[in-house]
Amino acid sequence: MESIFMRKRRIRNEALWRTEIMHGRRDFCWLTKQVQNKNIITYYLDDGKKTAVTETIEREMPLLFKEIRRSGSPDASIAFLPGDEAALGTEGYRIGETEAGYKIESASPAGYLYGMYGLHRLLTAQNETGFPYESVPDQSIRMIDHWDNFDGSIERGYAGESIFYDHNTFRGDMELIRQYARLLASVGINAVLINNVNVHRAETFFVTGEALTEIRKISDVLAAYGIKTYLSVNFAAPITVGQLKSADPLEPEVASWWEETVKRIYEEIPDFAGFVVKADSEGEPGPFTYGRNHDDGANMLARAAGPYGGVIIWRCFVYDCAQDWWNREADRARAAYDIFEPLDGRFLDNVILQIKNGPIDFQIREPVSPLFGALKKTNQILEFQITQEYTGHQRDICYLVPMWKETMDFDTKHGKSLTVKEALRENSPVRRRSGIAGVGNVGMDANWTGSKLAQANLYGFGRLVWNHELSAEAIAEEWVRQSFCLTEEKCGKLAAILTTSREVYEAYTCPLSVGFMCKPSIHYGVDIDGYEYDRWGTYHYADRDGVGRDRTVKTGTSYTRQYSDARFSEYEDLSSCPDELLLFFHHVPYTHVLHSGKTVIQHIYDTHFEGVERVREYQAVWESLKDSLDEESYLNMKERLVWQMENAVSWRDQVNTYFYRKSGIPDEKGRKIYQ
Numbered sequence: 001m002e003s004i005f006m007r008k009r010r011i012r013n014e015a016l017w018r019t020e021i022m023h024g025r026r027d028f029c030w031l032t033k034q035v036q037n038k039n040i041i042t043y044y045l046d047d048g049k050k051t052a053v054t055e056t057i058e059r060e061m062p063l064l065f066k067e068i069r070r071s072g073s074p075d076a077s078i079a080f081l082p083g084d085e086a087a088l089g090t091e092g093y094r095i096g097e098t099e100a101g102y103k104i105e106s107a108s109p110a111g112y113l114y115g116m117y118g119l120h121r122l123l124t125a126q127n128e129t130g131f132p133y134e135s136v137p138d139q140s141i142r143m144i145d146h147w148d149n150f151d152g153s154i155e156r157g158y159a160g161e162s163i164f165y166d167h168n169t170f171r172g173d174m175e176l177i178r179q180y181a182r183l184l185a186s187v188g189i190n191a192v193l194i195n196n197v198n199v200h201r202a203e204t205f206f207v208t209g210e211a212l213t214e215i216r217k218i219s220d221v222l223a224a225y226g227i228k229t230y231l232s233v234n235f236a237a238p239i240t241v242g243q244l245k246s247a248d249p250l251e252p253e254v255a256s257w258w259e260e261t262v263k264r265i266y267e268e269i270p271d272f273a274g275f276v277v278k279a280d281s282e283g284e285p286g287p288f289t290y291g292r293n294h295d296d297g298a299n300m301l302a303r304a305a306g307p308y309g310g311v312i313i314w315r316c317f318v319y320d321c322a323q324d325w326w327n328r329e330a331d332r333a334r335a336a337y338d339i340f341e342p343l344d345g346r347f348l349d350n351v352i353l354q355i356k357n358g359p360i361d362f363q364i365r366e367p368v369s370p371l372f373g374a375l376k377k378t379n380q381i382l383e384f385q386i387t388q389e390y391t392g393h394q395r396d397i398c399y400l401v402p403m404w405k406e407t408m409d410f411d412t413k414h415g416k417s418l419t420v421k422e423a424l425r426e427n428s429p430v431r432r433r434s435g436i437a438g439v440g441n442v443g444m445d446a447n448w449t450g451s452k453l454a455q456a457n458l459y460g461f462g463r464l465v466w467n468h469e470l471s472a473e474a475i476a477e478e479w480v481r482q483s484f485c486l487t488e489e490k491c492g493k494l495a496a497i498l499t500t501s502r503e504v505y506e507a508y509t510c511p512l513s514v515g516f517m518c519k520p521s522i523h524y525g526v527d528i529d530g531y532e533y534d535r536w537g538t539y540h541y542a543d544r545d546g547v548g549r550d551r552t553v554k555t556g557t558s559y560t561r562q563y564s565d566a567r568f569s570e571y572e573d574l575s576s577c578p579d580e581l582l583l584f585f586h587h588v589p590y591t592h593v594l595h596s597g598k599t600v601i602q603h604i605y606d607t608h609f610e611g612v613e614r615v616r617e618y619q620a621v622w623e624s625l626k627d628s629l630d631e632e633s634y635l636n637m638k639e640r641l642v643w644q645m646e647n648a649v650s651w652r653d654q655v656n657t658y659f660y661r662k663s664g665i666p667d668e669k670g671r672k673i674y675q
């Protein structure tokens with residue numbers, strides 16, 4: 001008999017349906033579509049022995065494939081079979097066609113799980129795929145960092161309260177956490193940090209006592225989806241929790257306090273992954289307090305975690321946040337490299353340094369951090385921000401995959417050529433201890449991310465981090481196909497909103513990488529001089545003659561010298577510095593002519609006028625999709641597009657007026673600039 005899967009093209013066209021079976025108020029995002037079959041079909045799972053992950057597969061199969069039953073025979077419609085570890089590693093999978101349907105091969109239950117979601121995706125969202133289809137993750141650690149606080153708030157969260165905590169208790173909604181784990185596993189995430197890196201007093205106690213029982217419950221749910229649990233710890237915990245006089249990492253009693261603490265954590269949570277530490281940054285305590293360095297701090301914790309296979313993820317986001325704005329020599333962009341590059345090779349092999357994509361702080365446009373490629377003997381994780389702190393608060397549309405891809409593909413030019421994605425793997429002495437993390441964007445909102453379209457960032461992060469070859473466009477289309485029932489033409493229109501949205505957001509907020517002209521502390525909306533005379537080290541230096549930060553060796557802060565020779569010369573020299581990074585590296589007159597042929601001032605005017613027009617186009621496209629979208633999604637983004645429009649207009653008018661007043665140069669196209 002012809003297997004139903006042999007007619008997959010027809011299945012894809014006819015039988016996808018939005019379903020209510022996954023009851024409840026939650027939006028199941030890209031997993032809403034079931035592959036429906038007219039006949040009962042079966043799957044076979046060669047699981048050797050039952051594990052939490054194989055149990056998950058049993059629960060998931062009927063959610064993804066309608067009317068499917070487990071069978072005792074490998075001659076099933078979908079057969080999970082042992083695969084070749086040498087080719088697939090521990091998490092990869094291979095899907096092949098069989099007489100009866102498909103076989104999914106992998107060397108581990110986690111690989112089966114990813115293969116199951118992979119097959120579902122192939123059948124619901126991807127166009128023609130040749131079989132066998134083989135997929136092995138490009139990075140080992142694929143992680144989501146939560147900046148969730150015990151009181152239920154989320155630092156830089158724009159989708160409601162925390163799914164983990166509520167009013168200083170554990171929310172305890174395990175079904176919700178399970179649903180979240182499912183979303184993450186379906187795009188290949190295998191690690192989650194469950195609390196904010198700013199560890200306040202209450203969370204400092206997470207490392208002991210009753211909290212551990214609750215954390216164990218979370219960790220068990222995540223583990224059933226192949227996800228490891230990490231905790232952020234407070235470097236001063238030995239004082240706060242342990243009642244010691246100091247947290248000096250070289251003090252033996254501090255080290256033994258941590259040893260004891262870690263031992264108890266592993267007694268409670270045997271497969272606990274490790275700690276994430278933000279030290280000596282923005283008020284968090286750290287080794288500098290005791291005149292020690294960051295390797296002293298990280299290694300002391302690593303010694304405690306080592307015997308259990310635990311790791312210490314140590315963040316490089318360390319800088320002086322009490323800078324004098326009048327000191328033009330000081331440059332915050334330099335800090336991470338100045339502190340961590342000299343320590344390369346001095347960390348134990350269960351320490352991983354976590355490095356933000358850019359040298360400052362998740363702006364819509366920054367150069368790539370010079371630590372990539374420069375660190376040659378240290379395990380490393382690249383940190384992105386999925387939550388839209390500086391990129392529109394999940395009100396403005398901003399699909400971030402193009403930006404992440406740019407970073408990962410960036411050639412650091414250390415040696416002949418070394419891209420960031422290669423540097424992560426190749427410069428980490430223990431490759432399985434390297435990867436990519438993203439600060440998460442979900443909360444209690446029914447659609448998880450507040451903005452429906454912001455789901456595409458969570459989805460895209462997972463997909464890209466697993467498979468670096470995917471294009472930002474392909475990922476956007478996949479997400480759209482899995483999330484809505486649209487014709488190919490409409491799918492293309494919606495995907496085009498996503499794939500252009502980063503350049504649009506950049507157009508009306510951040511000319512030529514100048515950065516930080518946003519409202520202080522909230523980081524949304526325009527306030528051009530909001531940070532100009534403040535302590536945070538982010539200045540644009542606009543005056544009547546020009547704008548931008550001089551970071552050259554010749555006349556500026558010498559930040560350019562932190563790059564490889566080739567990149568250094570490119571950025572140092574005004575004539576070779578790329579337009580989009582110009583004001584990050586140079587202070588130039590408004591009349592400076594860009595490679596594009598425009599003057600800086602005209603570029604500012606043009607992009608700000610254009611940005612507003614593009615948002616107007618988005619509104620029109622969204623209206624044109626109205627009848628093809630579910631009402632909730634339609635209204636959700638309609639409202640946000642109104643907010644985005646207001647935001648873009650206020651950026652346009654304030655930025656244009658500000659620079660017109662400074663420069664006195666009119667718009668050559670004579671458009672309306674308020675005087």
Ligand code: GCW
Nearest residue numbers: 147155156197198278317361
């Ligand atoms: O982007 C900044 C944020 C802080 C955040 C910090 C960090 C968790 O404004 O809210 O703190 O970065 O990455 O540590």
